[in-house]
Each structure stands twice: as C-alpha cells, then as structure tokens.
Amino acid sequence: MLAQLAQCEFAVTKSQLGSEMMAAELKSYEGLSKILESGIEIAKTNIEKSKADLAQAKTVRKNRIEYDVLAKVISEQPDRKETLERLSTLKTE
Numbered sequence: 001m002l003a004q005l006a007q008c009e010f011a012v013t014k015s016q017l018g019s020e021m022m023a024a025e026l027k028s029y030e031g032l033s034k035i036l037e038s039g040i041e042i043a044k045t046n047i048e049k050s051k052a053d054l055a056q057a058k059t060v061r062k063n064r065i066e067y068d069v070l071a072k073v074i075s076e077q078p079d080r081k082e083t084l085e086r087l088s089t090l091k092t093e
Helices: 002-076 080-092
Strands: none
Touching: none
C-alpha cells in the first residue's frame, strides 16, 4: 500500500514538474515569438523605405536621362548670338 502511495506521489510530482517545464518552455517560445514579430515589423518598415527610395532613384534616373537628351539636342544647336548674326546677315543680303 505504501509502495502504491509512493508511486502515486512520484507520478504526481513528475506530472507537476513536466507541467512547470512546459509552462516555462511556452513562456520562452512566447518571448521568441515577440522578438521575431518585432524583427518582421522592422524588416517590413525597411522594405517599404527601400521601395520608396527605389522609386525616387528611378525618377531621378529618368529625369537625368531626359536632361542628358535635351542637353545633347541643345548643344548641337548654335548659340543665340551666332543665330542672330546669321539671321541679320541673311536679312541684309
């Protein structure tokens, strides 16, 4: 009878220790989950910022290309002074 009682007490103690261990593991996993969630939020924020930076960089690049094309066209044209001189020369002829 005492042996059975000791076995029951041992089983209860074992169950309590197992329950405490599982509760501690659960708390640990919840902490890890919170850390991961905050890391995910930070990563999402960084991704959104990078997307905005990329869109701005694309716009700047597009504007630079347009500027270069216009600058090339303008540089191929004679300057205003030469044009006015040619125009006045042609008018006098």
